[in-house]
Amino acid sequence: MYEKPTDKPTPPPTxxxxxxxxxxxxxxxxxxxxxxxxxxxxxxxCRS
Amino acid sequence: xxxxxxxxxxxxxxxxxxxxxxxxYHPPADFCPLCPTKPGAFETEVPEPDYxxxxxxxxxPSLFDPAPEPVVPGTELSPVERSQGRxxxxxxxxxxxxxxxxxxxxxxxxxxLVWQDRYRELGxxxxxxxxLIFENRGREVGVTLDHPHGQLYAFxxxxxxxxxxxxxxxxxxxxxxxxxxxxxxxxxxxDGRRIVFENEHCVAYxxxxxxxxxxxxxxxxxxxxxxxEMTEPQLWSLAExxxxxxxxxxxxxxxxLPYMMIFHQAPTDGGVWPGAHLHVEFHPLQRSAGKLxxxxxxxxxxxxxxxxxxxxxKAPEMRExxxxxxx
Numbered sequence: 602m603y604e605k606p607t608d609k610p611t612p613p614p615t616x617x618x619x620x621x622x623x624x625x626x627x628x629x630x631x632x633x634x635x636x637x638x639x640x641x642x643x644x645x646x647c648r649s
Numbered sequence: 650x651x652x653x654x655x656x657x658x659x660x661x662x663x664x665x666x667x668x669x670x671x672x673x674y675h676p677p678a679d680f681c682p683l684c685p686t687k688p689g690a691f692e693t694e695v696p697e698p699d700y701x702x703x704x705x706x707x708x709x710p711s712l713f714d715p716a717p718e719p720v721v722p723g724t725e726l727s728p729v730e731r732s733q734g735r736x737x738x739x740x741x742x743x744x745x746x747x748x749x750x751x752x753x754x755x756x757x758x759x760x761x762l763v764w765q766d767r768y769r770e771l772g773x774x775x776x777x778x779x780x781l782i783f784e785n786r787g788r789e790v791g792v793t794l795d796h797p798h799g800q801l802y803a804f805x806x807x808x809x810x811x812x813x814x815x816x817x818x819x820x821x822x823x824x825x826x827x828x829x830x831x832x833x834x835x836x837x838x839x840d841g842r843r844i845v846f847e848n849e850h851c852v853a854y855x856x857x858x859x860x861x862x863x864x865x866x867x868x869x870x871x872x873x874x875x876x877x878e879m880t881e882p883q884l885w886s887l888a889e890x891x892x893x894x895x896x897x898x899x900x901x902x903x904x905x906l907p908y909m910m911i912f913h914q915a916p917t918d919g920g921v922w923p924g925a926h927l928h929v930e931f932h933p934l935q936r937s938a939g940k941l942x943x944x945x946x947x948x949x950x951x952x953x954x955x956x957x958x959x960x961x962x963k964a965p966e967m968r969e970x971x972x973x974x975x976x
Contacts, residue, residue, distance in 0.1 A: 616758055616881045616882060616884065617755055626696065632706040633706055634704070634706075635703065636700055636701070636703055637701055637759070639759050
Protein backbone atom coordinates (compact mmCIF):
# COMPACT_ATOMS: atom_id res chain seq x y z
CA MET A 602 0.00 0.00 0.00
CA TYR A 603 1.30 3.42 -0.93
CA GLU A 604 2.13 5.61 2.00
CA LYS A 605 2.00 9.27 1.31
CA PRO A 606 5.21 11.02 2.33
CA THR A 607 4.72 12.99 5.49
CA ASP A 608 7.56 15.34 4.72
CA LYS A 609 7.55 17.85 1.95
CA PRO A 610 9.57 16.67 -1.06
CA THR A 611 13.22 17.53 -0.75
CA PRO A 612 13.85 20.67 -2.75
CA PRO A 613 16.60 20.13 -5.31
CA PRO A 614 19.63 22.40 -5.32
CA THR A 615 19.22 25.73 -7.01
CA UNK A 616 19.54 25.53 -10.80
CA UNK A 617 22.91 26.68 -12.07
CA UNK A 618 22.95 30.30 -13.19
CA UNK A 619 23.76 29.96 -16.87
CA UNK A 620 23.08 32.13 -19.87
CA UNK A 621 22.05 30.30 -23.02
CA UNK A 622 23.96 31.40 -26.11
CA UNK A 623 23.76 30.08 -29.64
CA UNK A 624 25.70 30.38 -32.85
CA UNK A 625 24.21 29.86 -36.29
CA UNK A 626 25.91 27.82 -38.99
CA UNK A 627 24.34 27.49 -42.42
CA UNK A 628 25.26 24.49 -44.54
CA UNK A 629 25.90 24.44 -48.27
CA UNK A 630 22.48 22.84 -48.78
CA UNK A 631 20.84 25.73 -46.89
CA UNK A 632 19.94 23.83 -43.73
CA UNK A 633 20.73 25.62 -40.47
CA UNK A 634 22.58 24.28 -37.47
CA UNK A 635 22.59 25.95 -34.06
CA UNK A 636 25.46 25.45 -31.61
CA UNK A 637 24.17 26.03 -28.09
CA UNK A 638 26.59 27.00 -25.32
CA UNK A 639 26.02 27.99 -21.71
CA UNK A 640 28.06 30.74 -20.14
CA UNK A 641 28.08 31.35 -16.39
CA UNK A 642 25.67 34.14 -15.57
CA UNK A 643 26.75 36.71 -13.02
CA UNK A 644 24.05 37.33 -10.45
CA UNK A 645 23.46 40.97 -9.62
CA UNK A 646 23.63 41.89 -5.97
CA CYS A 647 21.26 44.44 -4.48
CA ARG A 648 23.60 46.34 -2.23
CA SER A 649 22.55 49.89 -1.55
CA UNK B 650 7.68 14.47 -52.59
CA UNK B 651 5.81 15.77 -49.59
CA UNK B 652 2.40 17.14 -48.80
CA UNK B 653 -0.45 17.06 -46.30
CA UNK B 654 -3.36 14.88 -47.36
CA UNK B 655 -6.66 15.21 -45.51
CA UNK B 656 -8.07 11.94 -44.16
CA UNK B 657 -11.77 12.63 -44.50
CA UNK B 658 -12.72 9.47 -42.62
CA UNK B 659 -10.85 10.49 -39.49
CA UNK B 660 -10.78 14.26 -39.87
CA UNK B 661 -7.02 14.53 -39.63
CA UNK B 662 -3.95 15.23 -41.74
CA UNK B 663 -1.54 12.60 -43.00
CA UNK B 664 1.96 13.80 -43.87
CA UNK B 665 3.65 12.20 -46.86
CA UNK B 666 7.43 12.45 -47.20
CA UNK B 667 9.11 10.07 -49.59
CA UNK B 668 12.58 11.47 -48.78
CA UNK B 669 12.39 9.66 -45.43
CA UNK B 670 12.80 6.31 -47.19
CA UNK B 671 16.44 7.33 -47.75
CA UNK B 672 17.30 8.12 -44.13
CA UNK B 673 20.45 6.81 -42.50
CA TYR B 674 19.78 3.37 -41.04
CA HIS B 675 21.84 2.09 -38.11
CA PRO B 676 25.30 3.21 -39.27
CA PRO B 677 28.32 1.79 -37.38
CA ALA B 678 29.48 3.97 -34.48
CA ASP B 679 32.49 5.20 -36.51
CA PHE B 680 30.09 6.70 -39.04
CA CYS B 681 27.53 8.21 -36.68
CA PRO B 682 26.19 11.40 -38.29
CA LEU B 683 25.43 12.95 -34.89
CA CYS B 684 28.97 12.74 -33.49
CA PRO B 685 31.31 15.74 -33.84
CA THR B 686 33.49 15.77 -36.96
CA LYS B 687 36.93 14.55 -35.94
CA PRO B 688 40.05 15.81 -37.78
CA GLY B 689 40.69 13.67 -40.84
CA ALA B 690 37.46 11.73 -40.43
CA PHE B 691 34.30 11.95 -42.51
CA GLU B 692 32.16 15.07 -42.04
CA THR B 693 29.14 14.38 -39.88
CA GLU B 694 26.03 16.53 -39.50
CA VAL B 695 28.05 18.64 -37.02
CA PRO B 696 31.14 20.10 -38.75
CA GLU B 697 33.00 21.14 -35.58
CA PRO B 698 35.22 18.81 -33.50
CA ASP B 699 33.23 19.34 -30.30
CA TYR B 700 29.95 20.82 -29.13
CA UNK B 701 27.68 21.10 -26.12
CA UNK B 702 24.12 20.77 -27.50
CA UNK B 703 23.27 21.24 -31.17
CA UNK B 704 20.02 21.64 -33.06
CA UNK B 705 19.75 21.31 -36.82
CA UNK B 706 17.19 20.90 -39.57
CA UNK B 707 16.48 17.25 -40.20
CA UNK B 708 18.01 16.02 -43.47
CA UNK B 709 14.99 13.74 -43.89
CA PRO B 710 12.03 15.85 -42.74
CA SER B 711 8.29 15.31 -42.82
CA LEU B 712 7.64 19.06 -42.93
CA PHE B 713 9.55 21.53 -45.11
CA ASP B 714 10.40 25.24 -45.15
CA PRO B 715 9.80 26.18 -47.87
CA ALA B 716 7.44 23.34 -48.67
CA PRO B 717 7.25 21.92 -52.21
CA GLU B 718 4.10 22.03 -54.27
CA PRO B 719 1.95 18.94 -53.70
CA VAL B 720 2.37 16.23 -56.32
CA VAL B 721 -1.37 15.54 -56.53
CA PRO B 722 -4.32 17.90 -56.67
CA GLY B 723 -6.83 17.64 -53.85
CA THR B 724 -10.58 17.30 -54.10
CA GLU B 725 -13.39 18.90 -52.15
CA LEU B 726 -13.56 15.87 -49.84
CA SER B 727 -9.84 15.18 -49.79
CA PRO B 728 -7.94 18.45 -49.84
CA VAL B 729 -4.18 18.60 -50.12
CA GLU B 730 -1.94 21.27 -48.58
CA ARG B 731 1.73 22.11 -48.72
CA SER B 732 3.68 20.51 -45.87
CA GLN B 733 4.95 23.82 -44.54
CA GLY B 734 6.74 23.37 -41.22
CA ARG B 735 10.06 22.52 -39.64
CA UNK B 736 11.63 19.30 -38.40
CA UNK B 737 14.66 19.64 -36.16
CA UNK B 738 17.07 17.19 -34.56
CA UNK B 739 18.29 17.99 -31.03
CA UNK B 740 21.56 16.28 -30.16
CA UNK B 741 21.90 16.05 -26.40
CA UNK B 742 25.62 15.39 -26.11
CA UNK B 743 28.75 14.86 -28.22
CA UNK B 744 29.15 11.45 -26.54
CA UNK B 745 27.97 8.65 -28.82
CA UNK B 746 27.07 6.19 -26.10
CA UNK B 747 24.62 6.55 -23.27
CA UNK B 748 21.05 7.67 -22.91
CA UNK B 749 18.93 10.63 -21.89
CA UNK B 750 18.66 9.37 -18.30
CA UNK B 751 22.41 8.90 -18.01
CA UNK B 752 23.10 12.53 -18.85
CA UNK B 753 24.19 14.63 -15.85
CA UNK B 754 21.32 16.58 -14.33
CA UNK B 755 22.90 19.89 -15.33
CA UNK B 756 23.01 18.78 -18.97
CA UNK B 757 19.33 17.81 -18.91
CA UNK B 758 18.59 21.24 -17.42
CA UNK B 759 20.54 22.87 -20.27
CA UNK B 760 18.56 20.75 -22.68
CA UNK B 761 15.35 22.06 -21.11
CA LEU B 762 16.60 25.60 -21.74
CA VAL B 763 17.20 24.63 -25.38
CA TRP B 764 13.68 23.13 -25.67
CA GLN B 765 12.30 26.37 -24.22
CA ASP B 766 14.27 28.42 -26.76
CA ARG B 767 13.12 26.25 -29.67
CA TYR B 768 9.47 26.39 -28.53
CA ARG B 769 9.62 30.19 -28.42
CA GLU B 770 11.44 30.65 -31.73
CA LEU B 771 9.56 28.06 -33.79
CA GLY B 772 6.23 28.98 -32.19
CA UNK B 773 6.73 32.59 -33.23
CA UNK B 774 6.85 31.63 -36.92
CA UNK B 775 3.68 32.68 -38.67
CA UNK B 776 3.06 29.23 -40.17
CA UNK B 777 3.66 27.23 -36.97
CA UNK B 778 0.58 26.33 -34.93
CA UNK B 779 2.11 23.69 -32.70
CA UNK B 780 5.60 22.67 -31.53
CA LEU B 781 5.88 18.98 -30.66
CA ILE B 782 9.01 18.02 -28.74
CA PHE B 783 9.73 14.31 -28.49
CA GLU B 784 12.26 11.54 -28.16
CA ASN B 785 11.95 8.07 -29.63
CA ARG B 786 14.18 5.78 -27.59
CA GLY B 787 15.13 2.32 -28.80
CA ARG B 788 15.09 0.42 -32.05
CA GLU B 789 11.69 -1.03 -31.12
CA VAL B 790 10.29 2.49 -31.57
CA GLY B 791 11.95 2.89 -34.96
CA VAL B 792 15.10 4.72 -33.90
CA THR B 793 17.72 4.53 -36.66
CA LEU B 794 20.55 6.37 -34.87
CA ASP B 795 21.72 5.25 -31.43
CA HIS B 796 23.43 8.55 -30.48
CA PRO B 797 21.34 10.26 -27.73
CA HIS B 798 19.04 12.73 -29.46
CA GLY B 799 15.48 13.94 -29.72
CA GLN B 800 13.40 15.77 -32.28
CA LEU B 801 11.05 18.69 -32.78
CA TYR B 802 8.20 19.01 -35.25
CA ALA B 803 6.86 22.52 -35.86
CA PHE B 804 3.42 21.81 -37.32
CA UNK B 805 1.24 24.05 -39.49
CA UNK B 806 -1.75 22.60 -37.61
CA UNK B 807 -2.48 21.26 -34.14
CA UNK B 808 -1.80 17.50 -34.18
CA UNK B 809 -4.77 15.22 -33.59
CA UNK B 810 -4.13 14.02 -30.03
CA UNK B 811 -3.15 17.39 -28.52
CA UNK B 812 -6.13 18.91 -30.32
CA UNK B 813 -8.45 16.36 -28.73
CA UNK B 814 -6.91 16.90 -25.30
CA UNK B 815 -7.20 20.67 -25.63
CA UNK B 816 -10.83 20.44 -26.73
CA UNK B 817 -11.71 18.35 -23.66
CA UNK B 818 -9.72 20.66 -21.41
CA UNK B 819 -11.48 23.66 -22.92
CA UNK B 820 -14.90 22.10 -22.27
CA UNK B 821 -13.93 21.39 -18.66
CA UNK B 822 -12.68 24.94 -18.20
CA UNK B 823 -15.86 26.41 -19.69
CA UNK B 824 -17.97 24.25 -17.37
CA UNK B 825 -15.99 24.62 -14.14
CA UNK B 826 -13.59 27.51 -14.62
CA UNK B 827 -10.75 25.16 -13.73
CA UNK B 828 -7.88 23.38 -15.48
CA UNK B 829 -8.68 19.73 -16.25
CA UNK B 830 -5.05 18.66 -15.83
CA UNK B 831 -4.83 20.42 -12.45
CA UNK B 832 -8.04 18.69 -11.35
CA UNK B 833 -6.76 15.29 -12.50
CA UNK B 834 -3.47 15.91 -10.71
CA UNK B 835 -5.39 16.82 -7.54
CA UNK B 836 -7.28 13.52 -7.80
CA UNK B 837 -4.02 11.61 -8.24
CA UNK B 838 -2.46 13.36 -5.25
CA UNK B 839 -5.54 12.69 -3.09
CA ASP B 840 -5.44 9.00 -4.02
CA GLY B 841 -1.68 8.67 -4.07
CA ARG B 842 -1.45 5.08 -5.29
CA ARG B 843 -0.28 5.87 -8.80
CA ILE B 844 2.23 8.61 -7.98
CA VAL B 845 5.79 7.44 -8.63
CA PHE B 846 7.92 10.58 -8.15
CA GLU B 847 7.60 14.05 -6.69
CA ASN B 848 9.97 16.95 -6.24
CA GLU B 849 9.61 20.64 -5.53
CA HIS B 850 7.81 21.67 -8.72
CA CYS B 851 6.91 18.46 -10.58
CA VAL B 852 4.99 15.22 -10.15
CA ALA B 853 5.11 11.93 -12.09
CA TYR B 854 2.35 9.33 -12.03
CA UNK B 855 0.86 6.45 -13.97
CA UNK B 856 -2.45 7.83 -15.27
CA UNK B 857 -5.70 6.34 -13.95
CA UNK B 858 -6.56 5.05 -17.45
CA UNK B 859 -3.00 4.36 -18.61
CA UNK B 860 -2.75 2.68 -22.01
CA UNK B 861 0.66 1.13 -21.41
CA UNK B 862 1.53 -0.74 -18.18
CA UNK B 863 4.32 1.70 -17.31
CA UNK B 864 2.93 4.82 -18.99
CA UNK B 865 3.84 8.00 -17.15
CA UNK B 866 2.71 11.59 -16.99
CA UNK B 867 5.27 14.13 -15.76
CA UNK B 868 4.08 17.67 -15.18
CA UNK B 869 4.56 20.87 -13.20
CA UNK B 870 2.39 21.17 -10.10
CA UNK B 871 1.35 24.71 -11.01
CA UNK B 872 -0.69 25.21 -14.17
CA UNK B 873 1.90 26.23 -16.75
CA UNK B 874 0.73 26.29 -20.38
CA UNK B 875 4.07 25.72 -22.06
CA UNK B 876 7.82 25.69 -21.70
CA UNK B 877 7.79 29.42 -22.48
CA GLU B 878 6.25 30.15 -19.05
CA MET B 879 8.43 27.72 -17.10
CA THR B 880 10.72 29.39 -14.57
CA GLU B 881 14.29 28.22 -14.09
CA PRO B 882 13.47 26.42 -10.80
CA GLN B 883 10.56 24.66 -12.58
CA LEU B 884 12.82 23.61 -15.45
CA TRP B 885 15.38 22.32 -12.96
CA SER B 886 12.69 20.26 -11.22
CA LEU B 887 11.44 18.99 -14.58
CA ALA B 888 14.97 17.96 -15.55
CA GLU B 889 15.33 16.10 -12.26
CA UNK B 890 11.97 14.33 -12.73
CA UNK B 891 12.74 13.31 -16.32
CA UNK B 892 16.13 11.94 -15.28
CA UNK B 893 14.60 10.01 -12.40
CA UNK B 894 11.87 8.34 -14.44
CA UNK B 895 14.08 7.45 -17.42
CA UNK B 896 16.71 5.90 -15.14
CA UNK B 897 13.83 4.13 -13.43
CA UNK B 898 12.67 2.72 -16.75
CA UNK B 899 16.10 1.20 -17.38
CA UNK B 900 16.15 -0.24 -13.85
CA UNK B 901 12.74 -1.92 -14.30
CA UNK B 902 14.06 -4.94 -16.17
CA UNK B 903 17.78 -4.24 -15.99
CA UNK B 904 18.00 -3.26 -19.67
CA UNK B 905 17.34 -0.17 -21.79
CA LEU B 906 13.57 0.30 -22.00
CA PRO B 907 12.20 1.55 -25.33
CA TYR B 908 9.90 4.52 -24.93
CA MET B 909 8.41 7.58 -26.56
CA MET B 910 8.73 10.84 -24.60
CA ILE B 911 6.28 13.48 -25.85
CA PHE B 912 5.69 17.06 -24.68
CA HIS B 913 2.13 18.36 -24.86
CA GLN B 914 1.75 22.08 -24.35
CA ALA B 915 -0.10 25.16 -25.55
CA PRO B 916 -0.43 25.65 -29.30
CA THR B 917 1.34 28.61 -30.91
CA ASP B 918 -1.47 29.53 -33.30
CA GLY B 919 -2.30 32.79 -31.54
CA GLY B 920 -5.46 31.34 -30.01
CA VAL B 921 -6.51 31.31 -26.37
CA TRP B 922 -6.15 27.89 -24.75
CA PRO B 923 -7.47 28.05 -21.19
CA GLY B 924 -7.05 24.31 -20.65
CA ALA B 925 -3.41 24.03 -21.70
CA HIS B 926 -1.15 22.60 -18.98
CA LEU B 927 2.29 21.38 -20.04
CA HIS B 928 2.80 17.68 -19.48
CA VAL B 929 5.33 15.13 -20.65
CA GLU B 930 3.93 11.75 -21.62
CA PHE B 931 6.00 8.59 -21.61
CA HIS B 932 4.77 5.67 -23.68
CA PRO B 933 7.07 2.74 -22.85
CA LEU B 934 6.51 -0.25 -25.10
CA GLN B 935 7.45 -3.05 -22.73
CA ARG B 936 4.82 -4.83 -20.62
CA SER B 937 7.29 -7.14 -18.88
CA ALA B 938 10.90 -8.28 -19.26
CA GLY B 939 11.50 -9.05 -22.93
CA LYS B 940 7.85 -8.63 -23.92
CA LEU B 941 6.41 -5.73 -25.85
CA UNK B 942 2.95 -4.23 -25.68
CA UNK B 943 1.89 -4.08 -29.32
CA UNK B 944 -0.45 -1.50 -30.72
CA UNK B 945 -2.49 -4.21 -32.47
CA UNK B 946 -5.94 -4.39 -34.09
CA UNK B 947 -8.05 -3.20 -31.17
CA UNK B 948 -5.70 -0.32 -30.45
CA UNK B 949 -4.99 0.60 -34.09
CA UNK B 950 -8.36 -0.19 -35.61
CA UNK B 951 -10.66 0.44 -32.67
CA UNK B 952 -8.69 3.24 -31.12
CA UNK B 953 -9.00 1.94 -27.55
CA UNK B 954 -6.12 0.42 -25.64
CA UNK B 955 -6.19 -2.81 -23.68
CA UNK B 956 -3.89 -2.50 -20.70
CA UNK B 957 -2.89 -5.96 -19.47
CA UNK B 958 -2.23 -4.67 -15.97
CA UNK B 959 -3.59 -2.34 -13.30
CA UNK B 960 -1.83 1.00 -12.87
CA UNK B 961 -2.18 0.58 -9.09
CA UNK B 962 -0.09 -2.61 -9.33
CA LYS B 963 2.53 -1.13 -11.64
CA ALA B 964 3.13 2.10 -9.70
CA PRO B 965 4.90 0.36 -6.75
CA GLU B 966 7.15 -1.46 -9.27
CA MET B 967 7.94 1.86 -10.89
CA ARG B 968 8.65 3.58 -7.55
CA GLU B 969 11.07 0.80 -6.64
CA UNK B 970 12.71 1.01 -10.07
CA UNK B 971 13.14 4.78 -9.72
CA UNK B 972 14.80 4.21 -6.34
CA UNK B 973 17.11 1.58 -7.87
CA UNK B 974 17.87 3.84 -10.83
CA UNK B 975 18.87 6.67 -8.51
CA UNK B 976 21.10 4.47 -6.34
